Amino acid sequence: MSNFLNEKIDTPKRDGLIVDNFPPADVFSVTLRAVDKAVNLERGTVLALSTGTAGDKKMVVLGTEAATNETLEANCILCDDTEVGTADVIGLAYRTGHFARNQLIAVESYELTKTDEEALRKGGILLSDAMNY
Template structure:
């Protein structure tokens, strides 16, 4: 079997999500809470919030900007910006989903995704920064 040196084997597309190699983009496994009403696909670059404290806290992730009352049934659940989803992930209504997310890295602010109608706050950005996620304004080409 011969191999051709002038043949393209595969390509990698650049989506602009990661801005810089410093700090390293470290990946870990997260559990995303199942959807309450309809299955959804969470896209790469979605900012996930950790259910950190309060009556409904369960240590699972939801999309940043999610109303705690609608997901856990308790209004005192505290959801804190925590990480950035690394790959597109399907989240159903029957069971929680397991996914890969970046716990550290340097990302383009304009490529991040939050819940429709929600705007990331300075507190959200500070929570991400404390965890090792830096955000920058990046130009699109």
């Protein structure tokens, strides 16, 4: 008979995205806006909420160019790799938590600003400089 209490089931993979357990990482569902060409968004992608008179309350990758009368503000961080295509997709994102700044992803040419960090902080997302190990 096997001693199931001592069996190794799996080894968790550490990607260094989450720095600390406080504040707790709270997950919620988000609607990711459709794109022209299918793309795989990676875990750790910072999402911006579309608001304003032309806003649709959907999420896009931070650094995406805003349409006329649309405001895009940093809002949350994608939990899992998610494929987004020509139709809107429901995904999971962290609305709160403590994350490593150097693990966050935005549009390739975009650099996270202090305004972005403040918007995330107001929502309950803390960022720290963390070393990978």
